[in-house]
Amino acid sequence: MTAPLIEVRNVSRLFVKPIDLAQQIANAFGAHQRPEIVHAVDDVSFAIAEGEVVGLVGESGCGKSTVGRVVAGVLDPSAGQVRFRGRDVAELGSEERRQVKLKTQMIFQDPFASLNPRMRIGMTIGEAPRHHGLVAAEELDAYVDDVMARCGLEPGFKRRYPHQFSGGQRQRISIARALAVKPEFLICDEAVAALDVSIQAQILNLFMKLRAELRLTYLFISHDLGVVEHLSDRVIVMYLGRIVEMAPTEELFRRPVHPYAQALLAEVPRISKRRSRFAPVKGEIPSPLNPPPGCHFHPRCPHALPRCRVEAPALREIAPGRWAACHLNDTP
Amino acid sequence: MAETLRVENLRTSFLTKWGEVTAVDDVSFSVDAGEILGIVGESGSGKTVTGFSILGLIDPPGRIKGGRILFQDEDLVGLPENRMREYRGKRIAMVFQDPMMTLNPVLRIDTQLIESVLAHDKVDRVTARQRARDALGQVGIPSPDERLASYPHQFSGGMRQRVAIAMALLHRPALIVADEPTTALDVTIQGQILFEVQKLCKESRTALIWISHDLSVVAGLADRVAVMYAGKLVEQGSVDDVLDRPMHPYTSGLIGSLPSNNIRGQPLRQIPGMTPSLLNLSAGCAFRTRCPRADAACLESPPVSVPASGREVRCAHPLVGGGS
Numbered sequence: 062m063t064a065p066l067i068e069v070r071n072v073s074r075l076f077v078k079p080i081d082l083a084q085q086i087a088n089a090f091g092a093h094q095r096p097e098i099v100h101a102v103d104d105v106s107f108a109i110a111e112g113e114v115v116g117l118v119g120e121s122g123c124g125k126s127t128v129g130r131v132v133a134g135v136l137d138p139s140a141g142q143v144r145f146r147g148r149d150v151a152e153l154g155s156e157e158r159r160q161v162k163l164k165t166q167m168i169f170q171d172p173f174a175s176l177n178p179r180m181r182i183g184m185t186i187g188e189a190p191r192h193h194g195l196v197a198a199e200e201l202d203a204y205v206d207d208v209m210a211r212c213g214l215e216p217g218f219k220r221r222y223p224h225q226f227s228g229g230q231r232q233r234i235s236i237a238r239a240l241a242v243k244p245e246f247l248i249c250d251e252a253v254a255a256l257d258v259s260i261q262a263q264i265l266n267l268f269m270k271l272r273a274e275l276r277l278t279y280l281f282i283s284h285d286l287g288v289v290e291h292l293s294d295r296v297i298v299m300y301l302g303r304i305v306e307m308a309p310t311e312e313l314f315r316r317p318v319h320p321y322a323q324a325l326l327a328e329v330p331r332i333s334k335r336r337s338r339f340a341p342v343k344g345e346i347p348s349p350l351n352p353p354p355g356c357h358f359h360p361r362c363p364h365a366l367p368r369c370r371v372e373a374p375a376l377r378e379i380a381p382g383r384w385a386a387c388h389l390n391d392t393p
Numbered sequence: 394m395a396e397t398l399r400v401e402n403l404r405t406s407f408l409t410k411w412g413e414v415t416a417v418d419d420v421s422f423s424v425d426a427g428e429i430l431g432i433v434g435e436s437g438s439g440k441t442v443t444g445f446s447i448l449g450l451i452d453p454p455g456r457i458k459g460g461r462i463l464f465q466d467e468d469l470v471g472l473p474e475n476r477m478r479e480y481r482g483k484r485i486a487m488v489f490q491d492p493m494m495t496l497n498p499v500l501r502i503d504t505q506l507i508e509s510v511l512a513h514d515k516v517d518r519v520t521a522r523q524r525a526r527d528a529l530g531q532v533g534i535p536s537p538d539e540r541l542a543s544y545p546h547q548f549s550g551g552m553r554q555r556v557a558i559a560m561a562l563l564h565r566p567a568l569i570v571a572d573e574p575t576t577a578l579d580v581t582i583q584g585q586i587l588f589e590v591q592k593l594c595k596e597s598r599t600a601l602i603w604i605s606h607d608l609s610v611v612a613g614l615a616d617r618v619a620v621m622y623a624g625k626l627v628e629q630g631s632v633d634d635v636l637d638r639p640m641h642p643y644t645s646g647l648i649g650s651l652p653s654n655n656i657r658g659q660p661l662r663q664i665p666g667m668t669p670s671l672l673n674l675s676a677g678c679a680f681r682t683r684c685p686r687a688d689a690a691c692l693e694s695p696p697v698s699v700p701a702s703g704r705e706v707r708c709a710h711p712l713v714g715g716g717s
């Protein structure tokens with residue numbers, strides 16, 4: 062078997078929230094306020110094979126974007142490693158690291174924020190391939206036309222600025238910009254969340270078309286389970302910084318194993334569910350600053366055992382390709 | 394069934410520096426006591442402006458230019474602001490997408506809820522506090538006594554939205570207009586709120602208008618649904634009729650494009666083109682450039698047909714028997 066394209070090994074990422082001025086003053090008078098630490102990502106491991114689409118789901122603040130940014134190399138892990146084609150990216154030389162970074166591109170929810178408002182979009186798309194010498198200067202113009210056409214943009218739009226486009230078109234522009242550097246791996250972070258329903262389908266179709274044409278690999282981050290179900294080969298479910306379940310898409314949606322995944326899937330509104338009798342999961346999502354001990358889900362879990370309060374369950378392979386982190390799987 | 398609200402031919406427009414924008418154009422619908430009406434549509438289709446019009450919250454440069462808003466048989470259009478204020482919050486309440494539109498960040502929850510009771514009712518503070526506690530309990534806030542003494546920032550987004558809903562419930566209004574109240578929330582929290590809201594409407598016979606861009610949420614919650622496109626109401630009817638047998642090509646296209654209505658991994662059926670700007674809408678059907686059924690007849694303003702009572706579609710060539 063060949064090495065996976067991407068491998069994430071025991072990655073954690075902490076953020077330190079510095080103490081604010083009021084707390085500093087309080088400390089000067091003898092209080093003991095410490096900076097707060099968020100375990101945004103806590104010992105996460107997974108792999109993505111070449112050509113695979115892996116969905117990453119979970120509720121806000123569970124660490125999806127942080128995983129995406131660590132995998133993209135824009136954020137360093139606090140512990141653990143990210144391997145690209147079998148090699149730890151932290152150990153690559155600067156030139157190789159630059160290459161790997163180019164091969165991985167990120168697409169975000171808000172295309173407007175990520176596009177330079179004062180740059181014509183032809184420039185926006187052509188700048189990186191020119192800068193990195195991926196395309197000869199005399200071919201750049203035709204190359205940009207080509208990338209734009211692939212993303213459903215009229216090459217005639219090249220001289221326009223971002224504000225002259227609709228939200229859906231702007232998302233096409235940011236996809237074109239990402240594709241222009243010939244990536245192998247796209248990380249889409251809520252890439253259709255801000256778009257109108259009728260435009261979402263167009264962009265999702267574009268992602269699927271590009272996958273087929275360019276053999277792209279995707280990490281598709283979304284809170285929209287319907288979208289993830291449609292597009293992904295495998296799905297990872299996170300809760301408060303940890304992976305709770307990981308499975309082939311159809312199996313996960315047919316029979317989720319982890320109690321949180323079960324609750325999440327049960328709550329997804331579907332057009333076929335009429336006058337539903339919502340049977341809500343109890344309780345709030347706890348603060349990541351102060352997650353419950355043991356299994357993070359235990360205060361909301363209908364099946365919690367005494368040991369769930371003290372011992373965090375490990376992510377284990379419970380059937381081929383199916384992983385879950387729950388103590389219930391230990392009791393035969 | 395008692396009709397709580399009837400909106401007739403509502404037209405609301407805004408004067409902008411590029412010209413007049415008719416954000417809500419000839420919109421008519423009604424809601425009965427205890428009924429939940431979902432209003433769905435894309436960004437800019439006029440959902441919020443419809444809600445604001447009902448509550449008399451349209452400020453210049455906006456203006457209600459025509460139509461009637463009959464609330465329990467009284468026309469709210471043109472009602473003086475002091476009269477409108479008696480209705481707002483007491484008999485008609487609004488829940489916004491951002492709960493901080495309702496909540497004051499610097500006041501404790503109990504203070505805000507109690508003030509809100511006292512603003513409309515002459516009761517003593519003890520009674521007011523009891524009402525506040527009851528309202529929080531109704532929206533599923535555990536240990537309301539302890540919670541009452543907190544400030545909004547000490548609550549999560551879902552909790553804040555529940556407090557805003559509790560605030561809307563304080564006076565047992567006859568009508569609640571809720572504008573995307575769960576859009577910013579996580580699904581498990583959304584599920585909790587939908588559960589409470591549904592129960593409350595049925596128990597207290599409150600009429601509810603639930604505005605959303607999400608057909609799936611409305612499918613699970615509402616009794617009837619109205620679909621807006623570019624300021625017009627293009628289709629309405631019972632949830633089952635509209636979602637299972639859409640008659641307007643836009644509704645049909647929208648339903649057809651949902652991932653759950655497509656084969657996994659295959660290209661989604663998509664509506665081509667993009668949402669038109671309201672500024673330069675030409676005459677005729679605004680969906681024309683994206684519609685597979687469009688022809689010369691669609692250059693005229695499409696007629697509204699009423700195939701059954703409560704079922705309406707605004708299209709020159711409606712689909713019959715649904716399907717896409």
Ligand SMILES: Nc1ncnc2c1ncn2[C@@H]1O[C@H](COP(=O)(O)OP(=O)(O)OP(=O)(O)O)[C@@H](O)[C@H]1O
Pocket residue numbers: 407408409414415416434435436437438439440441442443455606671
């Ligand atoms: N104060 C205002 N001044 C000018 N135009 C306005 C104003 N408020 C709303 N509009 C316009 O009215 C139209 C309808 O807006 P509205 O807010 O009702 O849309 P919506 O359906 O609620 O959209 P969303 O899903 O984005 O909330 C839009 O074209 C909007 O730009």
Ligand SMILES: Nc1ncnc2c1ncn2[C@@H]1O[C@H](COP(=O)(O)OP(=O)(O)O)[C@@H](O)[C@H]1O
Pocket residue numbers: 076077078099100101102119120121122123124125126127128349350
């Ligand atoms: N730069 C940062 N500084 C401090 N905390 C952060 C930072 N980025 C993310 N976090 C925190 O890490 C947690 C996970 O965040 P994120 O990965 O953005 O979640 P998601 O994408 O799943 O919503 C959250 O509690 C968030 O507040």
Ligand code: SF4
Pocket residue numbers: 319320321356357358359360362363364365366369374386387388389
């Ligand atoms: S480990 Fe315990 S608390 Fe956590 S999901 Fe499993 S049963 Fe529930």
Ligand code: SF4
Pocket residue numbers: 641642643678679680681682684685686687688690691695707708709710711
């Ligand atoms: S009126 Fe014509 S263009 Fe408009 S939706 Fe009906 S068929 Fe399509």
Ligand SMILES: [Mg+2]
Pocket residue numbers: 122125126127250
């Ligand atoms: Mg995120």
Ligand SMILES: [Mg+2]
Pocket residue numbers: 440441442572
């Ligand atoms: Mg709105």
